[in-house]
Each structure stands twice: as structure tokens, then as C-alpha cells.
Amino acid sequence: MHTHSFPEITLLISHYNRSQSLARLVHLVDELGLEFGNIIVTDDGSRPEHVEKLQNLQREKGFTLLTVPKNMGMGHNxxxxxxxxxxxxxxxxEEDFVPNPSFVPALSKALSILKENPEMDIARFYAYFKYPYLRPIGDGFAEMQFSPFKAGYRKFFMYSDHxxxxxSTFFQKFGRFREDTRPDKTEYLMMMSFLHNKGKGVFFEAYQDLLTQSNSSEEPSTISREFWRQTDNIFVTAARNLYRHxxxxxxxxxGRK
Structure with missing residues (x-):
């Protein structure tokens, strides 16, 4: 198996009550031959049975495990x-993602982009929808271009937790994640901070080819959302889009925070 070494990168995996998904991700990293400067698993106060599995996996794989005695929220994690x-x-x-073999060359290219362009803050590999304003720069990546005067509300989604x-100096420019609010609001506030602080980044245009988000009935998503955020009802969708806009x-x- 060919090894792909990235000593300048730490793989940071967030985890909460999905130890089976985490084990799958960690083993796939090995199968893909990916080596990092460090692997850190940050756990948000999972149930004891999951913490025990994390500890067993840590002994097997040797990653750094950060735990807390109780759930402190996504921002704290x-x-x-x-x-x-x-x-x-x-x-x-996040622990429920599965990297595909095509992720390896994309990661290498993303690292080169950030090294060669010090103004770039982030390289995104996955999304639920394509960022609407992109300038292709090659090898499947495009620079995200934001202006408050561009049409639509999806222009705001330059930052994502995906x-x-x-x-690793991200906090110095954009601040820390808010710890006193629900997960979707935490992500939203970081997104706004990214925009207010003139963040720049690239986006992989085939945005669902590199990784797959996989939730099973045994380990479903730990984020619950209200009905109006998820339904495909045409009237609710129209109202939701107008509200978001x-x-x-x-x-x-x-400048809301």
C-alpha cells in the first residue's frame, strides 16, 4: 500500500455517541495510506459505552483522545x-463521513493551494449544494467569490462545518466557536464571522465525490432540526427560502453576532 504523508496536517475528528462510525473513519484513513502529523479525536461527553470503545480504539491506533465528563456543546467540542x-x-x-480514494489527491492539491496562496483560509471538500459563485482554478477546485450584492442567500455559505x-491559525482571524448556543447557530455565527473578516477559500466543484456522509439506524445523526428546516413541502420551502434571504x-x- 502506498503511503501519503501529510506531516503539516492534523486530522481533527469531532465525535459524539457514534463510536462505530468513528472506528470506520479511522480504519479507512489507514486503508487509504493517509499519515498525518497527528490525529485528534475530540469527544463531547459521549455515553460510557461509546467512551469505552473510543479508549479501546485509541490503544489500537494511538491517536490523541480528548474527553469531557459531560456534554458541553458542539462549540466547546x-x-x-x-x-x-x-x-x-x-x-x-466529523465522525460520520467516509473518505473515498479520490479524496487523497484532492487533499494534496488543497494543501498546495493553501501553501501557495497565503490569503486563502480554507479548502472545502463536501457540501449539500454547490456554492453559487465560483472561479475555477484547476484540478477540480474553484475559488469562492462573495459579494453582498450577488443574488440569493446561498452566497453566504462560504464557511461550513462539513x-x-x-x-490552524483560524481562530486568530475568525474567533472561536460560540459555546452558548445550539449547533446550527454555532455554525451560522462562524459563517458570518468568516464573511465579516473577509475570509477566502476554495471549493471542490464535484462536492459529493470525495466523501460520503453515512448515518445508520444504529448510529443516526446526533443533530435534530425542526420540521420547517427539513420538509420539501413547496409552500414551506418557498417561505423558508424567503426568510433565509x-x-x-x-x-x-x-454585523449581527
């Missing part, structure tokens, strides 16, 4: 994980 990173770059992945490579434009222009 992300913060404590990033605080432990010592390398120049951080590859952030798998991405970022500089006005809210995001207002929050950005007023």
Missing part, C-alpha cells in the same frame, strides 16, 4: 479540539 492542534494545518472531519482543510442579508449588513 470544536474549540478544545482545535486548541490541541500543533501543526500548521487542520483537516476537520469536511475542510484550514489553517432576508435574515442572512440583514445579519450580514448589520
Amino acid at each position: 470544536f474549540n478544545k479540539g482545535q486548541d490541541a492542534v500543533k501543526t500548521e494545518y487542520t483537516l476537520f472531519i 469536511p475542510h482543510l484550514r489553517r 432576508f435574515k442572512m442579508n440583514r445579519d450580514y449588513l448589520m
Whole structure:
């Protein structure tokens, strides 16, 4: 098996009550021949049976395991994980993602982009939808281009908690994740901070080819969302899109935090 070494990168994996999914991800990293400067698993107070499995996996694989005695929230989990990173770059992945073989060359290219372009803050590998304003730069990547005057609300989604490579100095420019709010609001506030602080990044255009998000009935998603956020009802969808358009434009222009 060919080894792909990335000593400048720490793989930071967030985890909560899905030890089977985490084990799958860690083993796939090995199968793909990926080697990192460090692997950190940051756990958000999982149930004892999951913590026991994490500890067994840690003894097998030798990664750094960060735990807390009780659930402190997603923001705290992300913060404590990033605080432990010592390398120049951080590859952030939540435990329910499965990397495909094509992820390896894409990661190598993303690292080259960040090294060659110091103004770039992030390289995104996965999304639920394609970022609407892109300038192709080659090898499947495109630079995200934001302007408050561009149409639609999806222009605001430059930052996402989905798998991405970022500089480990991320907090110095964009601040820490908020710890006093629900997960979707935590992500939203970081997204707004990214925009307000003139963040720049690249996006892999085949945005669901590199990784697969896989949740089973045994280990479903740990994030629950209200009905209006998920339903495909045409009237609810139209109202939701209109609400997001006005809210995001207002929050950005007023500097809401």
C-alpha cells in the first residue's frame, strides 16, 4: 500500500455517541495510506459505552483522545479540539463521513493551494449544494467569490462545518466557536464571522465525490432540526427560502453576532 504523508496536517475528528462510525473513519484513513502529523479525536461527553470503545480504539491506533465528563456543546467540542492542534494545518472531519480514494489527491492539491496562496483560509471538500459563485482554478477546485450584492442567500455559505482543510491559525482571524448556543447557530455565527473578516477559500466543484456522509439506524445523526428546516413541502420551502434571504442579508449588513 502506498503511503501519503501529510506531516503539516492534523486530522481533527469531532465525535459524539457514534463510536462505530468513528472506528470506520479511522480504519479507512489507514486503508487509504493517509499519515498525518497527528490525529485528534475530540469527544463531547459521549455515553460510557461509546467512551469505552473510543479508549479501546485509541490503544489500537494511538491517536490523541480528548474527553469531557459531560456534554458541553458542539462549540466547546470544536474549540478544545482545535486548541490541541500543533501543526500548521487542520483537516476537520466529523465522525460520520467516509473518505473515498479520490479524496487523497484532492487533499494534496488543497494543501498546495493553501501553501501557495497565503490569503486563502480554507479548502472545502463536501457540501449539500454547490456554492453559487465560483472561479475555477484547476484540478477540480474553484475559488469562492462573495459579494453582498450577488443574488440569493446561498452566497453566504462560504464557511461550513462539513469536511475542510484550514489553517490552524483560524481562530486568530475568525474567533472561536460560540459555546452558548445550539449547533446550527454555532455554525451560522462562524459563517458570518468568516464573511465579516473577509475570509477566502476554495471549493471542490464535484462536492459529493470525495466523501460520503453515512448515518445508520444504529448510529443516526446526533443533530435534530425542526420540521420547517427539513420538509420539501413547496409552500414551506418557498417561505423558508424567503426568510433565509432576508435574515442572512440583514445579519450580514448589520454585523449581527
